[in-house]
Amino acid sequence: MQTYLIGCAAGFSGDRTDAAQPVVDTMIARGGPAALIFETLAERTLALAQLARRSDPKAGYEPLLCELLAPVLGKCLAHRIPIISNFGAANPEGAARRILRLAEELGLPAPRVAVVRGDEIAEGRGRELLRLALGESVDVARFVCANAYIGAASIADALLAGADVVVCGRVADPSLALGPALAHFGWRMDDWDRLARATMAGHLLECGAQATGGYFADPGCKDVPDLAHVGYPIVAIDSEGNIEIGKSEPTGGVVDTRTVKEQLLYELHDPTAYLTPDVIADISEAEVTQLGPNRVAVTGIKGHPRPAQLKTNIFYEGGWLAEGEISYAGPRAGARARLAADVLRQRLPRLQIRFDLIGVLSVFGDDAGGMLDQVEAASLAGARDVRLRAACAHEDRDEALSLLREVNALYTCGPAGGGGVRTSLRSRLNAVSWLLPRDMVRVSFAFVQ
Structure with a gap:
């Protein structure tokens, strides 16, 4: 059963800019279809981006955009590895235009860059939401922006339309991985079990080196080899949504049942109901199995119909x-x-x-x-x-x-x-x-x- 590889080269804004090249090289060496994601957008990061855009309408996207992409953009284009990220932050169109200029500066053919729109709520509606959230006493003139966490469907649509790079704003973190999986396997949007499995694959990827020993390391208790050169995660997903997680090579770090379990539980308020825009994932019966060095399988994930509402900041x-x-x-x-x-x-x-x-x-x-x-x-x-x-x-x-x-x-x-x-x-x-x-x-x- 052929698998689809998805690698992650950033887990937050300001992450290391030398992580992507080993990830891409590893996926190329393994062969087969693949995608690369960069997860760079937290709530605090989006707030900073909105402030930057208020000062300069051309700003508001990931400050390290070029440093992250320059080492791998050419290889990804040459090997047909699409890049998906939320590094558009408060200004996805600005990020997309900068990527096109970067490709020109590097002497590369112009990539097809798609922007996913719709997460930012119009000002009038946003002010109304602010009043609903804080009551009549709030001065709605203080409103800056509102952004909904959107899902994977438009990412998949953009990839199916031929996008080489998909730039998002406030898309949900695991949707960055679910989107390319949807495009590759052609799953229905109500195939809840498969969607949940790929969503949890995205959850394992979204924080970068957290899943490969970074946030896990605790000397004398949880030792991690060569932490200074920790590799970033790569998941292999099959057509059923089953997950095998590893990392880029040759790099430091470790992927074992302990690192995977820690990341699976990270930020989950309820393991039976992880709410995302695409699906409600249930990992209460998940099994985590060591397959070999830096190879861990995750099975038993179930899915339930997606929520009727979207979280909005x-x-x-x-x-x-x-x-x-x-x-x-x-x-x-x-x-x-x-x-x-x-x-x-x-x-x-x-x-x-x-x-x-x-x-x-x-x-x-x-x-x-x-x-x-x-x-x-x-x-x-x-x-x-x-x-x-x-x-x-x-x-x-x-x-x-x-x-x-x-x-x-x-x-x-x-x-x-x-x-x-x-x-x-x-x-x-x-x-x-x-x-x-x-x-x-x-x-x-x-x-x-």
């Missing part, structure tokens, strides 16, 4: 985020860092400030500072290398800026020995999720010239 202006940091080292460093926090709290009583003592308490801290107040003097006494972080969110830019000025003043206003001040002021987008009836989202694709 609504972004609106969220004021300003101010962050300031200063370091204290040597004897009584912890006590001096805490005194600095007390100074800031007294100087700025009108602000709600989060304080972290990096090196003492930060990851496990809370915005209200309750855990920090419970840190005992003995814990502070043993700390000799502490960085104080102070942060606040505020609607007014000048109010947020006042925190940064006070952090900077700690240089000479005490406590003793503070140094290495760093400050940052950024505009924010807030997000709220909403379920939108499916028939309100019209998805299509078009080729870009």
